[in-house]
Amino acid sequence: MGLLDFFSGKKDAPALDRLPSGSFTVDRDGKVLTSTLPSGFPEATLRDIGRAVVEAMVSAREANLPVTELVIHFSGLKITAKEQRGGAMIFLAPIR
Amino acid sequence: MATQKKILILDDEAQFLELCQELLSTLPAQPEVRTASSGAHAIALLEAEPYSLLLTDLRMPNMDGFQVLAIVRRRFPALRTVVMSGVTEDEYRNRAYAMGIDLYLEKPKTAQDIKMFVDCVESLLLREETGGFRGVQSKTITDIVQMESLSQSSVTLKFTNGPFVGKIWLVNGDLMDAEVGELTGEDAFKKIISWKSGTFESLPGDPTHERRIMNSVQGLLLDSAQMLDEMAAGEVPGSGGEKARTTSPLAELSRHPGVEFVVTTAFGKGKEFEHFGCDTPDKTAAWAANTAERFNQLGERIRAGTLQWVATSGSQRNAGLAVKAERVLCAGFQRGRTSGQIQETLKKMAAQWAS
Numbered sequence: 104m105g106l107l108d109f110f111s112g113k114k115d116a117p118a119l120d121r122l123p124s125g126s127f128t129v130d131r132d133g134k135v136l137t138s139t140l141p142s143g144f145p146e147a148t149l150r151d152i153g154r155a156v157v158e159a160m161v162s163a164r165e166a167n168l169p170v171t172e173l174v175i176h177f178s179g180l181k182i183t184a185k186e187q188r189g190g191a192m193i194f195l196a197p198i199r
Numbered sequence: 200m201a202t203q204k205k206i207l208i209l210d211d212e213a214q215f216l217e218l219c220q221e222l223l224s225t226l227p228a229q230p231e232v233r234t235a236s237s238g239a240h241a242i243a244l245l246e247a248e249p250y251s252l253l254l255t256d257l258r259m260p261n262m263d264g265f266q267v268l269a270i271v272r273r274r275f276p277a278l279r280t281v282v283m284s285g286v287t288e289d290e291y292r293n294r295a296y297a298m299g300i301d302l303y304l305e306k307p308k309t310a311q312d313i314k315m316f317v318d319c320v321e322s323l324l325l326r327e328e329t330g331g332f333r334g335v336q337s338k339t340i341t342d343i344v345q346m347e348s349l350s351q352s353s354v355t356l357k358f359t360n361g362p363f364v365g366k367i368w369l370v371n372g373d374l375m376d377a378e379v380g381e382l383t384g385e386d387a388f389k390k391i392i393s394w395k396s397g398t399f400e401s402l403p404g405d406p407t408h409e410r411r412i413m414n415s416v417q418g419l420l421l422d423s424a425q426m427l428d429e430m431a432a433g434e435v436p437g438s439g440g441e442k443a444r445t446t447s448p449l450a451e452l453s454r455h456p457g458v459e460f461v462v463t464t465a466f467g468k469g470k471e472f473e474h475f476g477c478d479t480p481d482k483t484a485a486w487a488a489n490t491a492e493r494f495n496q497l498g499e500r501i502r503a504g505t506l507q508w509v510a511t512s513g514s515q516r517n518a519g520l521a522v523k524a525e526r527v528l529c530a531g532f533q534r535g536r537t538s539g540q541i542q543e544t545l546k547k548m549a550a551q552w553a554s
Contacts, residue, residue: 121290122503148501155497159490163511163518166486167479168531172512174538175494178272178297178504179265199293 122180122197129153131189140195156184156191204230204324205248209241209255209267210283219254222317228324238262238270245275252323257284257291265502268298272505273495276524279323283316298504340392341420343399348372348416353404358391363550365391368408374419376411384411385419392423449475452530452552455544459516460531463552466492477531487529491522508545510538517541521549528552 127138133154135146156173163170173191175182183194208219216234223232230251235241239262245253253271257264264282271278281302282295292303301323307313340358344367347354351372358365365379367388377388412419449461453475460477464484472484495506509520517532519541528549532541 122294122501151497151500155493159493159509162486162489163513166482168483168486168511168516168518169513170511171514172538174510174542176507176509176542177494177498178269178299178507179294180498180501180503197290197294198297199290 123148123195124197126192126194127153128187128192129157129190131157133157136190152182152195153191153193156182156193157189160184160186160191204228204251206230206232206252206254206320206324207235207241207244207250208232209235209238209253209259209264211236211256211259222313223320226317226321226324228321230324238264238267241267242270242274245271245278250278252279252281252320254281254283254320257282257286257295263502265294265298265504266499268295268300269499269502269505272299273522273524281320281323294504340394340399341424344369344374344392344416345420347401348374353406355402355405355408357400357402358394359399360394360550363394363547365394367391368405369416370404370406370408372416374412374414374416375408385414388412388419389423389426392420393427448552449473452528452548455530455548457533457536457540457544458530458548459533461548462487462529464488464527464529466495466525466527483529483531487520487527491520491527495522508542508549510541510545512538519545521545521552523549523553 123140123144125138125140125144127140127149128136130136133150133156135149135153138149140149156175159173160170163173171186173182173184173186175184177198179198181196181198183196184191206223208216208223210216210219213236216236220232220234223230233244233250235244238259241253241255244250255264255267264284268280268282271280280300281304282300283304283306284291285306286292287305295303302319304316304319305312307316343356347356347369349372353370356367356369358367363379365377365387367377368375374388376384377391379387379390382390414422449463452458452461460475460483462472462474462477462480462483464472464487467488468485470485472480474480474484477483490509491506494509498504498506506522508522511518516534517536519530519532521528528545530545530548532544536544
């Protein structure tokens with residue numbers, strides 16, 4: 104059965120990250136203000152998402168496409184962002 | 200002579216790679232099997248030469264399987280991909296299928312599982328060779344319709360080609376009707392017949408369905424074959440050889456409902472672009488290129504998978520972005536379109552743009 108043991112899974116393999124579900128708000132600089140995401144969820148990732156969303160909204164305004172809502176659809180996650188006085192309220196929903 | 204198939208296996212366990220390499224080298228197709236122990240190495244190998252199939256694990260250090268799949272989907276959209284993992288949760292299986300993989304296999308535990316694994320890989324390699332519709336490999340739609348007609352079946356044939364769904368109704372082998380989008384009858388039949396690949400399902404017949412096609416199956420198939428030959432030769436179908444006028448592909452894309460303008464560009468600064476009907480194409484192209492690249496990188500960093508589309512709503516105008524292999528399609532929409540409507544239209548536009 105030695106051969107089959109190789110197939111039966113890894114002992115030290117890193118766990119896969121779960122995609123987040125919840126919402127948070129960011130200010131106009133992308134700083135996270137409030138969040139309903141689990142406390143264990145890395146804040147750096149939230150900042151990353153928040154900054155990308157706010158920057159996209161600012162650059163859209165500069166391109167004469169002012170944005171009040173932005174929906175970004177990945178194969179595994181949907182991000183919906185609503186503009187709020189320069190900042191944004193952002194909803195994260197994994198795609199099942 | 201057929202070229203030798205190449206398979207790339209990605210896993211961080213050297214012994215597992217060695218075993219798989221040995222197993223797959225014995226396939227009847229006699230593929231060349233290469234291995235990589237990290238995502239970066241696998242991407243480098245894929246960039247160096249074309250492969251028929253990538254088999255990847257999910258749980259790996261540094262770059263996991265989802266990150267590799269996201270890059271592969273973007274850079275090598277035609278490459279067939281198989282996930283082979285010990286991860287059994289549906290959440291990850293669904294996520295992998297959503298990224299466009301061909302097959303999700305759990306790592307084999309029994310001799311029977313190993314045989315099935317080998318058979319699945321062989322079948323995928325053959326599928327690449329023969330093309331055709333998933334469900335009935337190596338058969339064209341013409342073959343399928345002829346087969347059902349000759350066996351006098353009462354059946355509803357459902358074909359899916361990207362976002363488009365077409366149906367053909369047969370009752371006792373007679374062609375009753377066809378439907379795709381807003382087209383019905385013979386026009387819809389000819390449209391469906393022109394599809395080269397997709398998925399196929401055979402649904403129960405509907406003898407009560409209204410008959411809108413009076414022509415025979417053979418007559419219509421002949422007409423359709425002639426039309427396809429003429430189109431392939433760049434002629435206007437039915438014109439006796441008159442060459443078709445070329446319209447801008449972007450103008451064609453702008454015919455979708457609610458579309459005001461279309462801009463295409465590549466990731467980066469968006470300096471090189473094409474557009475149709477846009478007032479400020481340079482600014483729009485720069486925004487589209489920059490936004491698509493920004494969110495594509497975000498997707499890779501947070502492991503959310505491939506960026507599929509972006510929709511914006513605003514006080515003046517709505518817009519949508521679709522991405523295909525580092526190219527960006529940006530469309531402006533009339534106000535009042537919902538993000539769902541934008542998504543549906545973008546899907547159709549992206550499929551048309553990619554073809």
